[in-house]
Amino acid sequence: MSDHAAPRVRVMRSYLGRARGLGAARTGAAHWWAQRVGSLALLPLTAWFVFTVMHLAPQGRAAALGYLHTPWNATLLLAFILVTFQHMQLGLQVVIEDYIHGSARTLALLAMRGVIGLGGIACLLAAIRIAI
């Protein structure tokens, strides 16, 4: 095999004890499903958002406020914000887990969730303020 010596396990714990808390326990597919369902929802929502941006680009602030104030557009904007920030969180989580190791990973995940969470709340608040 390789040049390093055969590994010796010095951890005095059973295999079950080692595995506990480290991986899937009936929720292994939850992240995967959330990512798929979210991306499916984002297809029409992103199309709406791109249309909205292009529709509002030539107009001023008053027109944009009026457009996003209507119930349907306000609803779609809130849905777009919720699903987008959820999708970003799930995606960045996988990227961090793939490339950052050790305690830096935990730190990076916490920082990412903090930034994404605050950004999402700020957007929701702005959208609600425009809507009501």
Next chain:
Amino acid sequence: MRDVRDALLVGRDTKGALIQRPLSPFMIPTHYRPQLTSVLSISNRIAGVALCAGAILAVWWLLALAAGDAAFATVRAVTLSPIGLVLLFGWTLALVYHTLGGIRHLLWDAGRGFDLPAVHRSGWASVILTPVLTATLWLLGAWLLR
């Protein structure tokens, strides 16, 4: 090994001796030459991360819209400046590519188009459609802003 997690990577061979389980290596570019599939895959991830960075602009736009006329005028000036337009163009490119990549992933997850010829076809389609759709959106935008 002292870390509990390392212990999970220890298995036994057919003779019962302890062995370190191998980890799959990071593939491109050290172990495999770049291929359409791997390059498009990492591009989809890079586009996704870029979109997260680009989301800052969208967040700023929305907050400024809610905040007031002065803030909205600032964000509008920045967005329509040369640097802003370049960023916006890159954001559109990443959005279109990531969306097409997402559609491919959803189709694969549904069990469709996962054989190699189909993967290459949809891959090339995304390579061609990304600039085409991006250009279409920008021409439409320029026409609206005329």
